[in-house]
Amino acid sequence: MERESSTTYEPKRNCEIRVFESSDEISTDLAEYISQISEISVKERGYFAIALSGGPLVSFLGKLCEAPYNKTLDWSKWYIFWSDERAVAKNHAESNYKLTKEGFIAKVPIPHGHVYSINDNATVEDAATDYEFMIRQLVKVRTIGVSERNDCPKFDLILLAMGADGHVASLFPNHPAMELKDDWVTYITDSPQPPPERITFTLPVINSASNIAIVSTGDDKANAVHLAVSDTTEGPDAPTSLPARMVQPTDGKLVWFLDKEAASSLESMNDDDASFDRHEY
Numbered sequence: 001m002e003r004e005s006s007t008t009y010e011p012k013r014n015c016e017i018r019v020f021e022s023s024d025e026i027s028t029d030l031a032e033y034i035s036q037i038s039e040i041s042v043k044e045r046g047y048f049a050i051a052l053s054g055g056p057l058v059s060f061l062g063k064l065c066e067a068p069y070n071k072t073l074d075w076s077k078w079y080i081f082w083s084d085e086r087a088v089a090k091n092h093a094e095s096n097y098k099l100t101k102e103g104f105i106a107k108v109p110i111p112h113g114h115v116y117s118i119n120d121n122a123t124v125e126d127a128a129t130d131y132e133f134m135i136r137q138l139v140k141v142r143t144i145g146v147s148e149r150n151d152c153p154k155f156d157l158i159l160l161a162m163g164a165d166g167h168v169a170s171l172f173p174n175h176p177a178m179e180l181k182d183d184w185v186t187y188i189t190d191s192p193q194p195p196p197e198r199i200t201f202t203l204p205v206i207n208s209a210s211n212i213a214i215v216s217t218g219d220d221k222a223n224a225v226h227l228a229v230s231d232t233t234e235g236p237d238a239p240t241s242l243p244a245r246m247v248q249p250t251d252g253k254l255v256w257f258l259d260k261e262a263a264s265s266l267e268s269m270n271d272d273d274a275s276f277d278r279h280e281y
């Protein structure tokens with residue numbers, strides 16, 4: 001795909017930032033990005049283990065269901081997981097599973113048995129335990145890779161959205177769930193955004209992925225994007241408790257997909273904290 005890079009900053013933090021004119025352009029580039037990672041993963045490991053999030057993310061997967069990807073990708077090697085789920089029934093309008101099924105999975109030939117949804121028929125505590133157990137089984141047989149650094153699952157790709165408060169998956173600012181080091185999957189019962197009960201990957205799992213993409217649009221995200229990618233470590237803006245900032249792959253690659261509005265605060269970064277590669281397409 002032809003790309004033009006308009007501005008490049010010396011990267012200090014380990015990420016790439018792609019800025020687009022419209023959601024449609026994000027969708028186009030994201031499809032190519034996912035397709036390339038899927039092909040590499042299938043070639044190298046025989047599988048493609050991808051974790052999705054809920055919310056608006058599925059609306060960016062439309063191009064992946066169309067030509068050429070619907071014909072060229074080896075969908076039989078895809079394994080689908082969720083980085084978080086809201087504690088609602090699978091047929092509820094707010095179910096991440098339902099949103100993803102209707103907007104993506106039903107449109108591509110991924111084998112039914114490769115879709116690992118989170119149990120909606122248990123307490124959030126039990127659902128988190130079950131999901132972690134299931135992931136452990138799949139790590140053992142290497143359907144999901146393993147991080148050599150910490151034995152965490154190494155998903156080929158984790159796709160995240162970000163809220164205006166900087167939350168990713170169901171990890172919210174200042175929430176104790178952000179501190180978990182040994183759990184892979186946890187639950188919360190006090191989400192500041194409804195519904196209150198949710199199941200979520202922990203930061204060690206997110207950060208162990210080979211590839212992480214954060215897709216974020218809208219000017220309400222501009223401040224969180226700025227705090228997440230800046231090098232500020234002191235002062236009132238020090239974003240140590242911002243979940244999106246804590247997404248720091250240990251051995252993988254992080255790419256931000258932003259529209260111009262979400263990227264608008266990046267323009268004000270000066271040379272001292274211009275800490276990212278910025279490309280406009």
Ligand SMILES: O=C(O)[C@H](O)[C@@H](O)[C@H](O)[C@H](O)COP(=O)(O)O
Pocket residue numbers: 053054055056057161162163164169193194195216217218
């Ligand atoms: O799980 C949820 O309750 C939300 O859907 C959430 O995680 C969402 O991804 C962000 O809030 C970004 O959503 P917007 O880009 O639509 O603001």
